[in-house]
Amino acid sequence: MRSDKVKKGLERAPHRSLFKALGFTDEELKKPLIGIANSFNEVVPGHIHLRQIVEAVKAGVREKGGVPVEFGVIGVCDGIAMNHEGMKYSLPSREIIADSVEIMSMANAFDGLVLVTSCDKITPGMLMAMFRVNIPSIIIAGGPMFSGNYKGKKVNLISVFEGIGKVKTKEMTKNELKELESCACPTYGSCSGMFTANSMNCLSEAIGVALPGNGTIPAVFADRIRLAKETGRKIMELVKKNLTPKKLITKKSFENAIAVDMA
Missing domain, CATH: 3.40.50.2300 (Response regulator)
Structure with missing residues (x-):
């Protein structure tokens, strides 16, 4: 095993000691x-x-x-x-x-x-x-x-980014954006x-x-x-x-x- 480099042989006794400080058993070290x-x-x-x-x-x-x-x-x-x-x-x-x-x-x-x-x-x-x-x-x-649902439409994080522009162009109110940001990322x-x-x-x-x-x-x-x-x-x-x-x-x-x- 590759890990024998740090586990096996006389010269690895210090290494095993450190593993045992972590709670490892002799069986686990095999x-x-x-x-x-x-x-x-x-x-x-x-x-x-x-x-x-x-x-x-x-x-x-x-x-x-x-x-x-x-x-x-x-x-x-x-x-x-x-x-x-x-x-x-x-x-x-x-x-x-x-x-x-x-x-x-x-x-x-x-x-x-x-x-x-x-x-x-x-x-x-x-x-x-x-x-x-x-x-x-x-x-x-x-x-x-999961995607979210806002007013019957699927929404996600991109919908919130787009909502910023919609607020600036008066297509959406700040309150609507607040509602959107709360449901766009539901899990x-x-x-x-x-x-x-x-x-x-x-x-x-x-x-x-x-x-x-x-x-x-x-x-x-x-x-x-x-x-x-x-x-x-x-x-x-x-x-x-x-x-x-x-x-x-x-x-x-x-x-x-x-x-x-x-x-």
Whole structure:
């Protein structure tokens, strides 16, 4: 196992001592070590529930004989960062995410990686890290939010942006915009619509690094939890077979993803 670099042999006694400080048993130290990159935070609607997703992933990993170890990853909400100096930080966050996941994966010699993501720059950052480290890896997203309903019409975050212009042109009152902003994003999850988040999570599926349903099962559905458990089970299969991203992803995979994106 790759993780034997930090667990096995006479010279790794100090390493084992540190693992035991975390509560690890000797039996656990014989099992594959699976890094779980958790981009949970309390700022991004698509990430507020990711702790629940991570716990389901861990259950799947343990079921198949692995030891999950979770670490944190930053995440920016492009919607909240928009229209002020915060937008200067969105794209650079992608590089920091990729660098952070690479650092944790290499420093701790994980046998496999599960990348728990959702929104705009986080999924690309996770994908970049996955291909850099090239160990058995899989992505699971938190899933899309529901669209809202305003006066019998489906609405989403874009409807609120458009509402600003409508108020300025007297097509909508400020009170109506207030009502709209309160119902346009009715659940947690990545913003409803084929924006970067949902597009990238669909493409992760199409390119072959996420399970079917990753891009489309709503965040609030129990099916999302079941998918997370299956993702945990799947990473153990990938580790056992040593199926790394560069073994799985081909030119045809990218062509498939491009076709899905164009569709």
